[in-house]
Amino acid sequence: MARRSQTETAVLGALSMHPMTAYALREAIRDVLGHFWSESFGQIYPTLGALEQQGHVERREGPRSGSSTFAITDSGTARLRELLSEPIAATPPRSGLLLRLFFGRTLGVRKCRELLLEARADAERSLAEYDRLARTISAEEAGSPDLPYVLTTISAGRHNAEAAITWADEALALLEDVPGDDPPANGPPANGE
Amino acid sequence: MARRSQTETAVLGALSMHPMTAYALREAIRDVLGHFWSESFGQIYPTLGALEQQGHVERREGPRSGSSTFAITDSGTARLRELLSEPIAATPPRSGLLLRLFFGRTLGVRKCRELLLEARADAERSLAEYDRLARTISAEEAGSPDLPYVLTTISAGRHNAEAAITWADEALALLEDVPGDDPPANGPPANGE
DNA sequence: TATGACATGTAAAAAGTTACATGATTTC
């Protein structure tokens, strides 16, 4: 699955739930899909244009003069089904946190602890945000056939956040026992930055 | 933190553990950092070259004629410490699995179940791999000051994999109750929207 | 002496991000 077609998936998918303007699409992708997917806005308009040309979406009159609402067409739904059925392209992992911890000897125990505390706090915040989101969406979309699927993805986020908290606590405990070097050696230890 | 400097971090970090050839560096980045970080190999040689010019790494005679072993210098260690201290650049999430599940109504319950079973199996495999890795590294690096940090990152992988398994089971149970539509062939699912 | 692992690199293409440019409409 070429990368480009993943933008297509996100756009068609969002439109499969409600017709909306390109602007609303941006926001939906940022605020709702945002928890597990990201699209750069620079790609949305070109993709929408291409989808329109292919007849997968239809441009209708928008809420304002000069604005358009886009709706998915039957062929768009078929295309979406096709895209969703393609094998999942593995996204290479990139965790800046783990990269830093891995080289913790050089970074120093103290800073590692700080990073872990931050990560823990972030995860707590995410947890609260997922709960809020689940409540909001359950209310807004009550009875919608999309609801169980949406709740499933939110639950994935919850589980990840919970795992992050457990892990951080464990790692903090483990680092207790590590000699508190705080970078020894040569270089400027407690300075710059 | 510009993207480029993250490649620098990975390269300097790996060399901070052992001096090695560029080839071994590639493998270390693929096999060890690979669980939470990825670098495209096309960047490693140019980055090494730049680091050499800046005096952060030193080229020594390698194990073969024409090959070189690279070692980190004092200024390289200082630079690494600097890079590790920079704020973590948030990497935008991109989960192909969640993107598909989110639009599960269009994809169909059956295929969603298949995806979840696959994800569960993947997580089980990861779990086994993390255990193997932890054993190998504990033996190979016994007593190394890097060991606790390395084990911490492996533990993060374990926790994630465990969370994925719990979540998948939960999601599978939840999807039991969803009307088994399995998209009415090709036509629009519930309507035209 | 052929195969596979070791070893070093480059160039072109694709993808993604960012910042900008522009204007309409609502709300305070």
Place this chain on the structure above:
DNA sequence: GAAATCATGTAACTTTTTACATGTCATA
């Protein structure tokens, strides 16, 4: 009537991936 938000788009830039080109050494 000023500010915030809604709305649409483009261009330049950076990053990343992929595929390729080349050669050495051990070993079976």
